[in-house]
Amino acid sequence: MNLSELSIVIVTYKSEDKIFSCLNSIPSEISTYVIENSNNLEFKNNLEKKYSNVRCTLAGENLGYAAGNNKGLRQVKTKYALILNPDTIVQKEAIENFFDLILNLKNFWLIGPGNNQSKKFTNEKKNYIEVENLKGFAIFINMEKFDKIFFDENFFLYFEEIDFCKMVKKKGGSIYIAKSIVIYHEGGSSVTKKNKLELEKNRNWHWMWSTFFFHKKYKGFLLAFMIILPKLIGASFKTIYYNLISDVEKKEIYSCRLSGIINSLTGKKSWYRPSLD
Numbered sequence: 001m002n003l004s005e006l007s008i009v010i011v012t013y014k015s016e017d018k019i020f021s022c023l024n025s026i027p028s029e030i031s032t033y034v035i036e037n038s039n040n041l042e043f044k045n046n047l048e049k050k051y052s053n054v055r056c057t058l059a060g061e062n063l064g065y066a067a068g069n070n071k072g073l074r075q076v077k078t079k080y081a082l083i084l085n086p087d088t089i090v091q092k093e094a095i096e097n098f099f100d101l102i103l104n105l106k107n108f109w110l111i112g113p114g115n116n117q118s119k120k121f122t123n124e125k126k127n128y129i130e131v132e133n134l135k136g137f138a139i140f141i142n143m144e145k146f147d148k149i150f151f152d153e154n155f156f157l158y159f160e161e162i163d164f165c166k167m168v169k170k171k172g173g174s175i176y177i178a179k180s181i182v183i184y185h186e187g188g189s190s191v192t193k194k195n196k197l198e199l200e201k202n203r204n205w206h207w208m209w210s211t212f213f214f215h216k217k218y219k220g221f222l223l224a225f226m227i228i229l230p231k232l233i234g235a236s237f238k239t240i241y242y243n244l245i246s247d248v249e250k251k252e253i254y255s256c257r258l259s260g261i262i263n264s265l266t267g268k269k270s271w272y273r274p275s276l277d
Helices: 021-025 043-048 064-073 094-101 159-168 196-219 221-244 248-265
Strands: 006-010 031-036 054-058 080-083 088-090 108-115 128-130 136-142 174-176 182-187
Touching: 006 021, 006 064, 021 043, 021 088, 021 128, 031 043, 031 064, 043 054, 064 159, 080 248, 088 159, 094 174, 094 221, 108 159, 159 248, 196 221, 196 248, 221 248
Parallel strands: 006 031, 006 080, 031 054, 108 174
Antiparallel strands: 080 136, 088 182, 108 136, 128 174
């Protein structure tokens, strides 16, 4: 196992409550690139002072998951990279097990952890299986298979990793998950607990925008429209309904759903950003 062959990329945005637990679980020999989607110089200085293996880049704006990871991956000079969410914990043997695994999978493109996916291994004797896509919280990348093209930056949030895996499969690449690689993911906790409504509005807007954009990309406008139509009708009805009964929070949430759909339908970029303190 040669830890100098692996780098880690973590995209953060106001993740001070979670990032330190994640970094504490990473061996200090592994170069780690944190892309902070703000201009928080204090956050950068704290990280780089505490962890000698961490280099933090301030994006100066909220780039999102896809563009943020691309920015980090383009700094990587090692054979392999691991992208992580800031609310993950790398289990002690995960890195060692990754290096053991790739002795038999030299031509892999992507590998993900197999924890919480036991059903996929029901009839498998092997430690690993080939899959169509991975969950985006932790993905090992064989950097030699890519030419500086990773995630589609049209996506700000949601569907980026599914799209990424589709691109790999289209190029004939192999994607695996392995039971021996365990990386815990808290889920939905990369940002501090404040601003619950803003985060919910953000999720709803981008889920709708990305849903239509993804289906349009692979199935064309008409079929994507048929897929999104029930959501368009539902969001329109609920926006009106919650406005009539003066439920301000739910009206704002469903207004964001509706806005996300309309903006995607009309070909506008994924522009919505949450207003967080």
